[in-house]
Amino acid sequence: MRRHPLATAALAVAFCTLSVATGTVANAKSPAGDINLAAQTIPAAIGADPVPDSQHPARMAVLHIPTGGRTGHPVEINGVAYLASGAGPHPTLLLLHGLPGNEKNLDLAQAVRRAGWNVVTMNYRGSWGSPGSFRFANNPEDAAAALAYLRDPARAQELGVDTGRLVIAGHSMGAWTAAHAAARDGKLAGLILISMGDIGIIAHLPHDKLVALAADNHESLAGVTPESMAKDIESHADAFATAPLTARLTATPLLALTSDDGLASHTDALVAGIRAHGGTQISTAHAATDHGWSDHRVALEAAVINWLQKLGN
Numbered sequence: 001m002r003r004h005p006l007a008t009a010a011l012a013v014a015f016c017t018l019s020v021a022t023g024t025v026a027n028a029k030s031p032a033g034d035i036n037l038a039a040q041t042i043p044a045a046i047g048a049d050p051v052p053d054s055q056h057p058a059r060m061a062v063l064h065i066p067t068g069g070r071t072g073h074p075v076e077i078n079g080v081a082y083l084a085s086g087a088g089p090h091p092t093l094l095l096l097h098g099l100p101g102n103e104k105n106l107d108l109a110q111a112v113r114r115a116g117w118n119v120v121t122m123n124y125r126g127s128w129g130s131p132g133s134f135r136f137a138n139n140p141e142d143a144a145a146a147l148a149y150l151r152d153p154a155r156a157q158e159l160g161v162d163t164g165r166l167v168i169a170g171h172s173m174g175a176w177t178a179a180h181a182a183a184r185d186g187k188l189a190g191l192i193l194i195s196m197g198d199i200g201i202i203a204h205l206p207h208d209k210l211v212a213l214a215a216d217n218h219e220s221l222a223g224v225t226p227e228s229m230a231k232d233i234e235s236h237a238d239a240f241a242t243a244p245l246t247a248r249l250t251a252t253p254l255l256a257l258t259s260d261d262g263l264a265s266h267t268d269a270l271v272a273g274i275r276a277h278g279g280t281q282i283s284t285a286h287a288a289t290d291h292g293w294s295d296h297r298v299a300l301e302a303a304v305i306n307w308l309q310k311l312g313n
Helices: 009-021 104-115 138-151 153-159 173-185 207-215 224-234 243-251 264-276 297-310
Strands: 059-067 073-082 090-096 116-120 159-173 190-194 254-259 283-286
Touching: 009 138, 009 243, 009 297, 059 116, 059 138, 073 104, 073 138, 090 138, 104 116, 104 207, 104 297, 116 138, 138 153, 138 173, 153 159, 159 173, 173 190, 173 207, 190 297, 207 224, 243 264, 254 264, 264 283, 283 297
Parallel strands: 090 116, 090 159, 159 190, 190 254, 254 283
Antiparallel strands: 059 073, 073 116
16 A cells, blocks of 8 residues: 655554455555546647637636635635636536645646636645634535635636536645535535545544644644544534435536555545435445545546536536
């Protein structure tokens, strides 16, 4: 099993312990899925720039996304919009990073933009310079705030967002965040999970393992200590679970991607639950790579772009 190069021994031990505790085998392979990553078509957008449009060029925009009203401490978190060339409006992907977010998948963002989609990235409250204190429960709320921001008519016109074609994607903890946000939203055109780390499952680790996990992933997060992060996860185990989301995700098209990181069972369980409730709009693939897809970046980009291009067709 190959892990993200930035992962530490503590993180590896924590996730392996979790797999044993939940009756799974850490190095077990997820089913290959219905997408053959090795045989897929590589979209032109991965290796070629779009034809320039002098009237509507591709551009970037810095975003300040209001969130936190529920807590009584409203702030504006940091975001960036990678806006596609062309008159628009364009379908738009909200792309969420993991814990703490060392891998932000910006190569994926740029490739998706070249394919004609806007891509928006953001930093949760208390992460990477966004104001406020980091709390796991805030992350789905921040994602929902970003979706509301993009749906605002004036903002959508300014950024060229097709509000009827909004898709949310996330990597690792960001995939867990995306799943919760999509279940609450109910109107998204799609959901993409990339090597999901399910915080609701991780919450059942022994306390010392949670502290060790947090200790190697908190430097870029504000208002937390490893101990406080562990207690935050433990005290919200039921609320953080993804199993209760499955009935609400049956109507949302899903792309579920797993890797050899010991966490594939998290995604497999969610997919099985959605299917058990009647969900059929599900595409899956598994890659023999690490948590960050370090040697499968082109395969990742191709899988995402090919799936996005099929939405609505």
